[in-house]
Amino acid sequence: xIVSDPWVVLILCIVGTFAWRAMGVIVANRxxxxxxxxxxxxxxxxxxxxxxxxxxxxxxxGTLAQTPDVDRIASISAGFIIFFMCKRNIFAGxxxxxxxxxxxxxxxxxxxx
Amino acid sequence: xxxxxxxxxxxxxxTEQAPALIIKDLKFDLAYNILMTPLGHKKAFNRxxxxxxxxxxxxxxxxxxxFGSMARDAGIGIDVALGASLGxxxxxxxxxxxxxFAAGLPIYAIVVASSLANMRFMPMTVVLMPHFKGNxxxxxxxxxxxxVLSINIWTVFMRRGSTLAEEDRLPFYFGVSITCLxxxxxxxxxxxxxxxxxxxxxxxSLVFLNPAYFVYVFSSVRYRNCIIAVVLGAITGPLIYxxxxxxxxxITGVAAGTAAFYLDKWMGRS
Numbered sequence: 001x002i003v004s005d006p007w008v009v010l011i012l013c014i015v016g017t018f019a020w021r022a023m024g025v026i027v028a029n030r031x032x033x034x035x036x037x038x039x040x041x042x043x044x045x046x047x048x049x050x051x052x053x054x055x056x057x058x059x060x061x062g063t064l065a066q067t068p069d070v071d072r073i074a075s076i077s078a079g080f081i082i083f084f085m086c087k088r089n090i091f092a093g094x095x096x097x098x099x100x101x102x103x104x105x106x107x108x109x110x111x112x113x
Numbered sequence: 114x115x116x117x118x119x120x121x122x123x124x125x126x127x128t129e130q131a132p133a134l135i136i137k138d139l140k141f142d143l144a145y146n147i148l149m150t151p152l153g154h155k156k157a158f159n160r161x162x163x164x165x166x167x168x169x170x171x172x173x174x175x176x177x178x179x180f181g182s183m184a185r186d187a188g189i190g191i192d193v194a195l196g197a198s199l200g201x202x203x204x205x206x207x208x209x210x211x212x213x214f215a216a217g218l219p220i221y222a223i224v225v226a227s228s229l230a231n232m233r234f235m236p237m238t239v240v241l242m243p244h245f246k247g248n249x250x251x252x253x254x255x256x257x258x259x260x261v262l263s264i265n266i267w268t269v270f271m272r273r274g275s276t277l278a279e280e281d282r283l284p285f286y287f288g289v290s291i292t293c294l295x296x297x298x299x300x301x302x303x304x305x306x307x308x309x310x311x312x313x314x315x316x317x318s319l320v321f322l323n324p325a326y327f328v329y330v331f332s333s334v335r336y337r338n339c340i341i342a343v344v345l346g347a348i349t350g351p352l353i354y355x356x357x358x359x360x361x362x363x364i365t366g367v368a369a370g371t372a373a374f375y376l377d378k379w380m381g382r383s
Binding site for chain 2: 002003007010011012013014016017020021022023024025027028031039040041042043044045046047048050051052054056057058059061062063066067072076080083088093097098101102106
């Protein structure tokens with residue numbers, strides 16, 4: 001069924017995402033935080049997020065898909081070097097990755113690369 | 114092949130750091146107890162706003178600029194774009210909705226893909242809520258807390274939440290959340306209105322900002338089980354995506370998360 005009203009789609013998508021949140025609340029109310037099940041959920045949350053982020057960097061969809069893989073990987077690697085040099089400083093790592101990426105993107109835009 | 118070698122180097126960087134991290138943890142935990150004096154509601158809220166403005170505000174702002182311009186390209190109105198940002202409040206689900214709607218897919222396919230892309234909110238909420246245990250107000254508004262949760266807010270709260278006294282956590286959480294929601298609304302609007310005005314390379318770099326930030330956030334997790342989960346998730350996530358784009362997020366989470374859980378248990382509680 002093709003629906004052309006974006007509001008109908010939007011409201012159903014909001015409900016769809018909220019369902020996960022609500023399920024989380026319901027499980028959280030019944031869970032023992034010192035138990036194994038809670039630790040399992042913790043692992044699942046971290047694995048899910050890190051899998052998603054790595055995928056977004058290596059195989060993006062949407063706007064980032066227009067950029068070459070090399071740009072993204074080189075920027076993240078440059079960020080990692082600074083990140084470890086600055087004693088695992090998130091701000092320094094993110095900043096240098098961003099600046100590197102911006103440099104690549106600008107260079108490509110002006111035909112330097 | 115190149116990506117794969119990057120992943121291997123990356124996971125090596127994680128595990129090399131692991132023993133040092135566990136020692137750091139202990140020191141960190143001792144520091145918590147000293148910091149546990151309550152700040153009071155107003156101060157805790159302000160601290161949340163400050164922490165929110167430090168990084169998360171700009172991250173949400175940047176990625177929502179990308180979303181705003183994408184929504185415009187897809188032919189969606191600004192009202193729906195803002196509604197998606199503030200209502201769905203989870204970028205992968207928003208992107209899936211806009212892309213598939215523009216592609217003219219049937220409604221059930223859009224809703225299923227969008228919801229699956231945001232499945233992470235379930236385990237995130239499970240891990241978040243116990244921080245508010247014993248707080249009557251938080252319990253009353255628990256569904257609202259879950260609704261305003263986003264990955265940026267969650268990572269800030271995972272780092273800071275447990276260093277706060279219990280009664281300070283709720284105002285702190287709302288401080289961060291409101292800051293991020295405002296950043297998201299401004300970003301979506303600017304992205305929508307300024308699509309075509311901002312040079313494309315600036316917009317793309319702003320979109321890159323948030324995933325880059327999370328790479329370093331997740332490289333700073335402190336507990337061994339989290340470190341293992343992050344490494345396994347980073348390796349399997351892209352591979353599973355190649356097999357099943359729609360189901361990759363839940364499959365990665367459950368498979369890599371379960372493996373990390375047992376691996377951590379097997380390594381013992383040293």
